[in-house]
Amino acid sequence: MASGGPYFDDVRSKPEIIDLSKDDVVEAGNHVKDSSEYSAKPNAAVSSSVHELLECPVCLNAMFPPIHQCSNGHTLCSGCKPRVHNRCPTCRHELGNIRCLALEKVAASLELPCKYQSFGCIGIYPYYNKLKHESQCIFRPYNCPYAGSECTATGDIPFLVTHLKDDHKVDMHNGCSFNHRYVKSNPHEVENATWMLTVFSCFGQYFCLHFEAFQLGMAPVYIAFLRFMGDDVEAKNYSYSLEVGANGRKMLWQGVPRSIRDSHRKVRDSFDGLIIQRSMALFFSGGDKKELKLRVTGRIWKEQ
Ligand SMILES: [Zn+2]
Numbered sequence: 372m373a374s375g376g377p378y379f380d381d382v383r384s385k386p387e388i389i390d391l392s393k394d395d396v397v398e399a400g401n402h403v404k405d406s407s408e409y410s411a412k413p414n415a416a417v418s419s420s421v422h423e424l425l426e427c428p429v430c431l432n433a434m435f436p437p438i439h440q441c442s443n444g445h446t447l448c449s450g451c452k453p454r455v456h457n458r459c460p461t462c463r464h465e466l467g468n469i470r471c472l473a474l475e476k477v478a479a480s481l482e483l484p485c486k487y488q489s490f491g492c493i494g495i496y497p498y499y500n501k502l503k504h505e506s507q508c509i510f511r512p513y514n515c516p517y518a519g520s521e522c523t524a525t526g527d528i529p530f531l532v533t534h535l536k537d538d539h540k541v542d543m544h545n546g547c548s549f550n551h552r553y554v555k556s557n558p559h560e561v562e563n564a565t566w567m568l569t570v571f572s573c574f575g576q577y578f579c580l581h582f583e584a585f586q587l588g589m590a591p592v593y594i595a596f597l598r599f600m601g602d603d604v605e606a607k608n609y610s611y612s613l614e615v616g617a618n619g620r621k622m623l624w625q626g627v628p629r630s631i632r633d634s635h636r637k638v639r640d641s642f643d644g645l646i647i648q649r650s651m652a653l654f655f656s657g658g659d660k661k662e663l664k665l666r667v668t669g670r671i672w673k674e675q
């Protein structure tokens with residue numbers, strides 16, 4: 372990562388990098404064979420200093436073509452270029468329109484580990500493919516599945532399970548069948564009858580059961596659905612059913628849990644769950660229809 376200092380720090384760091392590249396020349400000059408080995412497997416120190424060289428001094432992100440430079444050779448990413456009003460952010464000279472082809476080519480020769488290495492990814496990717504891989508890497512951290520707030524926690528599944536338990540005080544249950552009661556005293560205010568989350572642990576996996584009220588067009592409805600704490604491919608190995616009813620009537624939903632890679636809102640807005648109209652929900656609640664009292668039973672099973 373970058374030192375994050377002001378731009379003039381960057382000027383001073385340049386000679387260091389030049390020194391390092393001189394060392395390379397000496398190394399490569401020792402033996403012709405070495406230089407071919409070098410191109411296949413850059414040594415870690417050099418690759419990390421080149422990595423720093425490829426960091427935009429303004430936004431600190433990795434630079435991708437076209438990489439721009441001022442007449443003094445300071446580089447800048449194409450995203451930041453329009454924002455600096457044609458002044459080099461490092462030396463304040465006029466920026467002009469010079470591309471830094473050499474650096475673009477150096478970048479193309481680099482192979483770097485995925486940034487989720489510490490989460491278990493062992494992939495090594497060409498510089499220009501790395502970002503694309505990282506956006507889809509199966510080891511990338513998950514967002515917190517808790518729907519009720521703008522929680523920014525991210526991490527792997529064990530971390531998130533602990534986080535849901537400790538920080539959101541979520542109900543945790545063991546077993547693959549459940550019988551859950553949702554009680555709300557004033558169901559006529561949709562905003563009031565919010566959402567609830569319960570986590571089930573079975574088959575060595577974790578599943579989030581969501582229940583929430585929302586407005587479907589003009590109609591207030593409730594939805595219940597299950598999300599799988601893991602990737603989409605694995606989620607498809609499971610199925611679940613939800614059942615709600617009373618007075619001899621019942622509604623049944625069978626579905627496939629969605630991965631928590633899909634946001635809670637995305638699942639809800641695609642209606643991928645048991646949808647209960649409010650009038651029906653109140654009928655199932657019995658009594659004077661002033662209170663929501665739903666009993667939702669369900670089961671999770673593994674497909675063959
Ligand atoms: Zn930038």
Ligand SMILES: [Zn+2]
Pocket residue numbers: 441442443444445459460461462463464
């Ligand atoms: Zn400059």
Ligand SMILES: [Zn+2]
Pocket residue numbers: 485486487488492493494504505508509510
């Ligand atoms: Zn990866």
Ligand SMILES: [Zn+2]
Pocket residue numbers: 515516517522523524534538539
């Ligand atoms: Zn959270």
